[in-house]
Amino acid sequence: MVTLPLRFTSSMSHDIRTPMNAIVGMTTLALANLDNTDKLEDYLYKISVSSQHLLSLINDILDMSQIEQSKIHLNLQAIRIEELLGNISSIMTTQAESMGLCFNIETGVFRHSRFTGDALRIKQILINLLSNAFKFTLEGGTVTFRIEELGAENGERVRYRFTVQDTGIGISDKLLSRLFEPFNRSEKVSKVEGTGLGLSITKGLVDLMGGTIQVESKQEQGTKFEVELEFDALLEQEQQPRNVHVEVESGDLSGYHFLLVEDNEINSEILGELLQMWGATFTLVCNGLQAVNEFNQSEPETYDAIFMDIQMPVMNGYEATREIRKLAHPDAASIPIFAMTANAFAQDVRNALEAGMNAHISKPVEMDLLYSTVSKYLKKKTDPPQD
Incomplete structure (x- = not known):
């Protein structure tokens, strides 16, 4: 008769193979890209994450009896x-x-x-x-x-x-x-x-x-x-240092054009590079008042969404969003507006939504979260009619 520990070890085969597949696959990719430092660092990180999960599974094998006995x-x-x-x-x-x-x-x-x-x-x-x-x-x-x-x-x-x-x-x-x-x-x-x-x-x-x-x-x-x-x-700790690595989703935003409202040069460069990486284009303005004027003067459907910083000179992001929503522009009520801010407390999220924004994306930017959030609100692009 097969003992429970042996049966349990056998039953965990596919669970163990999941992180092992990542470790073996990423090791193969790392060896094939030894001269590419960026890729190598990414592969090694994923190997580390998968190894940690594999260790947790092995520990679970040892304490399965404790799970059953609620110990x-x-x-x-x-x-x-x-x-x-x-x-x-x-x-x-x-x-x-x-x-x-x-x-x-x-x-x-x-x-x-x-x-x-x-x-x-x-x-x-x-x-x-x-x-x-x-x-x-x-x-x-x-x-x-x-x-x-x-x-x-x-x-x-x-x-x-x-x-x-x-x-x-x-x-x-x-x-x-x-x-x-x-x-x-x-x-x-x-x-x-x-x-x-x-x-x-x-x-x-x-x-x-x-x-x-x-x-x-x-x-x-x-x-x-x-x-x-x-x-x-747990309450958010504003500007808390984080060394967070996430998978950069291989997304496609080709054909989309965004209004980027950001007064910090480095922050605008980061977001701009991400958008370009996904095939999008953007127009950059430096404060809320410029954003209101730029949007109001634009032709309908010029912009597919607006990324709005909050703390800016002249007019902050909340004020700018309220002004945009009140405009007679055909897209004023429907255009998606995303708060992009280091203010990440629960009250900051509520403030953004109350001002008329669609979603709150905190800084530092989590790239996969950014893409999935934005994609949810964008209208699908249709192919131009054939001649």
Whole structure:
């Protein structure tokens, strides 16, 4: 008879292979790009992140019995949601590409971006769900990872909803009813590695954190998991130094033209380079009054969105946004306006929304978050009519 530790080790095969795939793949890429310092540094960072996750999985193998007996203790620490998501992106994006899958990350506006929780356990929950979605989605399919902040009843708490949705093979009603029991797996995918402990571990960790997990699935149409977790919120520390690395999404903003309102030369250079990297163009003005005048004098549909700094001379970003929204210009009410500011407290987010802005993007700029936020509000470009 196979002992539980051996069965458990076998069942964790696909979970272990996820970071191992990133480590092996990134090592191969690093060796092929030894003369490219920038790429080499990026690959080494991703190897480090994946190695840390692999270590956490090995530790989970050793303390599985403690999870079942509710003896495991959470290691609470300060976490920034953008950094957490960046780490997950670094691990999962490479695997998605190697499997021929379309991997989308969608985020809303975070009123609270810092909280206390167990980062390794949260990542384990989310990576388990993403790994399963990848495993049961055929090449060419899509996996979407969506993160939203929900309203918590206690103002000192923060609640997030994490959604993992795929276009995969789906789950039968028979299996769905016992999905979170140990050692369950679909008989339709016998060639796929793993014996079904991942979701049981995930459910145990979600319960341990006082959260909820729900699943919806239809065979041949896909599966959606929703996890809701609540934590103690932490106040933002303005201009807190951060060494955060995230995957730069390979986005396409070709054909879009933006109005960039920024009085700091370095900040405008950073954002301008990012927009150009994604194929966009922009017009730069240095204060809120110039922004109002430039927009008011522009032809309809000249600008697709406005990036608005807040603390500027002559007229600040809040005032400029209110003035733009009051203009008779055809695009005044509908053009997306994004706050781009180092003011990252919850009240700053509320102030931006109350002034008429669509979203708040804090500095330092998280590049993947910037792209996903902006893309959500842009109108799709249509091809010009053929002669």
